[in-house]
Amino acid sequence: MKNRVFGVIAFLLLTALFVMPTSVTTVAKAEQSVYLGGMPIGIGLAENGLIVTGFVDVITDEGAVCPARGTEILTGDLITEINGSFVKNATDFASILQKSEGDVTLTVKRGENEYKIALTPATDSLTGLKRIGLTLKNGINGVGTMTFILPETLKFGALGHGIVDADTGKPFVCDSGSVYQCRIDGFKRPEKGKAGELNGKFLDKGSPIGKITRCNAFGVYGTVEKGVTKGLKFIPVASRKEIKPGAAEIYSTIHGETPEKYDIEIVKAATQRKMQEKSMLIRVTDEKLLKETGGILQGMSGSPIVQNGKLIGAVTHVLVNDSTLGYGLYVDWMLENAA
Template structure:
């Protein structure tokens, strides 16, 4: 009998220890500060899913009585394992409700870089038959941005050619930006064999264009956010700094379905006469600027609340996007996993497309859908950013608070 009892007690102790360990880890990984939208129910009952009591731990207000909660924007919280052992203190920050109008409509994007981006080198054949790249020999590197030459600011690749032609074989003082550091390089152009042209042996880029999705705009200021991730140069992979640019109303004219190992694509078209807004910023969290004309997705014509990171939950949600023409529709998705983040990152959540209609049309998430708003419980919570190459029905989304911060909307 003693041996049988011993065999029962040991597994029970092991199970209790395991539960205690899991509970402790769960609590310790909770953030020290949680931001939620101010609501009387949230304050008094602590209904937020990230911090409510369960059978492992109990959440208690430390200092406030119910009638004090409405006058404070912060609540100190104590978390006790099994309602007995204090293991964590937290602060619940109560913030005002923020509303914006969600997008979902396709947009054309044209961005002009601040400076001329070096994307490659080319050898220049001289009269003696020697082949070289004067720029490479002088120490210019791929990814450098040429700002000015001999004090003359460059706005286009054409400016670069004109200046080289103007100075001929004279040494050029080239000011460039290399990973945020300003540098000066001296380059002497080479005369091309059997030609009157002079070259320094560079491939450069001064602009880029493409199609994406509008995420939101603030009706009170006209400011917008889109894409949810940066625009990077196709050759160097570097984030492109904005000199200026515009977004345009666009239409989706074809869809290339995504398959395992090969991302799909929304193919769109836009006219440079159909300007929607001015592009001002290209950041890790998307592109931003100001609308110059009205925008409507045909679903939401009024602003809706946003949900802060701590208010979002794993489970069903919807995305707004267009896969035909400019018509925006709502499609079902499932939020598989949320990541606690203290700084902007376009990979905030893992999402899965569950809508049969969208899967039949696109195979899942495809290029051009970046920026598609994610809606949960009537609130804007984020935007689609990336697709998993080997799982086209799955991908990443960014929390909307990161995009609002970059847009200048105070949250």
């Protein structure tokens, strides 16, 4: 099946959402080395639960009511249990709800926090079924790019930016999900005012190659199976203090499953003492990539940036009005999140 890309999301769309400085000052270890990514990955988030996408009224004999409205539930929340029973899909949820008597208690996750919320279902006058006034969906699927894998722990970093739920318009933060093998089958070139995008396909949704343990404003992180590193290049890491404006390369996949190297220029490297986005302004200079794609595409986010033979960061954003320009995140910040 085809899946939407997690992008390099257009810079103009995410500036206000994801500038999240912290007090972290750690820099990459001088002698640290990692497995270099660049290959596409399928990402499945919040697979064990249901995401709240909205509120709806229930038509009862007494009129229209919405049991969930006015509670602590928010759009973007993840419902993992109802009355202490785990829910993996809407069928599970509906079955438990219909068998319940009186109030029901939902276990709701919001980022790293968990809440127990009780409410009284309403009875739909047309169907006679119990409703709680929520629209729900299964987890989020998409395609992105692996940045690196740590050799000893097999922890990985990917994407380098946050994910916005297309249905709620909100940043999505979670601590569970899966990584899948993926193939790029084609792409759409950018159009005026609209970024281009890769078209990716999960190769085997039933066999994940890794687990996601963190998804936040700085990317997706977790662990992969040992076999994933087979054949990958081993490369040293540079701290942000070593990065200079000038020539560099990105490793990305625009056909199939194997990454290629493309030339870029680091236009500006920001001085960042705290964890922030927009670490580097980059420009694509590779004639082959420019001819094929016009520059940076959604789905290339997470593509490793290498300078002087060392991993320095990942592609994260594209400018919608000029797809040859984009932003990157320092690898320091991604290593901190992967730790």
